[in-house]
Amino acid sequence: DIQMTQSPSSLSASLGDRVTITCRASQSIDTNLNWYQQKPGKAPELLIYAASTLQTGAPSRFSGSGSGTEFTLTISSLQREDLATYYCQQSYSTLITFGQGTRLDIK
Amino acid sequence: EVQLVESGGGLVKPGGSLRLSCAASGFTFSSYSMNWVRQAPGKGLEWISYISKSGSVKDADSVKGRFVISRDNDKNELFLQMNSLRAEDTATYYCVREILVGTPIWAFDIWGQGTMVTVSS
Numbered sequence: 416d417i418q419m420t421q422s423p424s425s426l427s428a429s430l431g432d433r434v435t436i437t438c439r440a441s442q443s444i445d446t447n448l449n450w451y452q453q454k455p456g457k458a459p460e461l462l463i464y465a466a467s468t469l470q471t472g473a474p475s476r477f478s479g480s481g482s483g484t485e486f487t488l489t490i491s492s493l494q495r496e497d498l499a500t501y502y503c504q505q506s507y508s509t510l511i512t513f514g515q516g517t518r519l520d521i522k
Numbered sequence: 523e524v525q526l527v528e529s530g531g532g533l534v535k536p537g538g539s540l541r542l543s544c545a546a547s548g549f550t551f552s553s554y555s556m557n558w559v560r561q562a563p564g565k566g567l568e569w570i571s572y573i574s575k576s577g578s579v580k581d582a583d584s585v586k587g588r589f590v591i592s593r594d595n596d597k598n599e600l601f602l603q604m605n606s607l608r609a610e611d612t613a614t615y616y617c618v619r620e621i622l623v624g625t626p627i628w629a630f631d632i633w634g635q636g637t638m639v640t641v642s643s
Contacts, residue, residue: 449629451567458616458633459567464623470631502567506628509580511557511569 417441417505421514429522434490436517438503443483447507450479450488453516454499462501463488495521524548524632526600526617531637538607538641544600544617544634552595555620557630558602560613568613571602572620585611607641614638 418441428434438448446466451459461470463479466486476491490497498521503514530542542558558571571591572580579591590603600617619632 446624447627449623451630453567458635459630460633461629461631464629465627468623504567504569504630509572510582511572513567513569516566 416510417444417508417512419503419505419512419514421501421503421517423517424515425518425520427520427522428493430493430495432493434493434497434519436488436501436519438481438486438488438514440484440486440505440507444505444507446482447505448479448481448486449504449506450477451502451504452497452499453502459502493521497521524619526619526632526634528615528617528634528637531615531639533640533642534607535643536608536641539603539605540607540639542602542604542615542617542637542639544602546598546600546617546619549619549632551593551598555628556591556593556600557618557620558589558591558600559616559618559630559633560611561616561636562610562613565613573600604639607639609641612639612641 420439448466450463452462453459467479478489500516500518525547527545555574570582570585573591588606592601614636616636617634618630621631623629
């Protein structure tokens with residue numbers, strides 16, 4: 416199975432901060448990488464697909480980059496509603512795997 | 523409105539069985555592959571089962587031989603038959619639609635609200 420490792424596992428940032436979350440794959444997955452946002456008590460929502468394409472309706476302060484084994488999710492200016500856990504997911508392999516999640520708190 | 527609504531969760535004893543259902547609406551169900559993803563309390567997301575439009579399936583090793591995914595395209599329903607349940611199967615189970623977003627890249631674009639399964643004596 417392809418292992419997905421996110422860092423950090425949790426972080427606390429202030430409103431307006433630029434936030435970056437990293438996701439690493441145990442082997443190359445090209446750009447078969449998606450990001451999901453899960454707000455407390457809610458189902459996950461697709462945020463970014465194919466490493467860098469913003470899902471329709473997602474705020475433009477979110478962006479994604481990377482290919483191969485290293486990927487990043489960036490929030491350009493943190494807003495209160497961004498309080499959530501963020502997951503990366505690879506769809507390169509037929510056995511889908513997620514990262515362990517990054518919990519984002521607001522200071 | 524595109525919607526997925528799961529049902530069938532509950533409390534079951536270890537070794538028992540449970541059948542989850544997912545009702546799809548607002549889109550042409552038969553045109554999409556579907557998945558089940560679960561989340562243990564306080565833990566991350568785990569993909570467990572996939573079924574294609576035509577009915578071919580894949581399962582995670584953690585549920586292989588115990589869980590069976592199926593679909594009824596006429597009734598717009600997805601199912602997960604769960605047998606030989608264990609304490610570690612305790613989780614919220616999400617029904618998830620899969621879409622093609624690249625060549626070939628897939629993503630999970632629509633999620634149900636989830637149904638909770640608790641395995642305990």
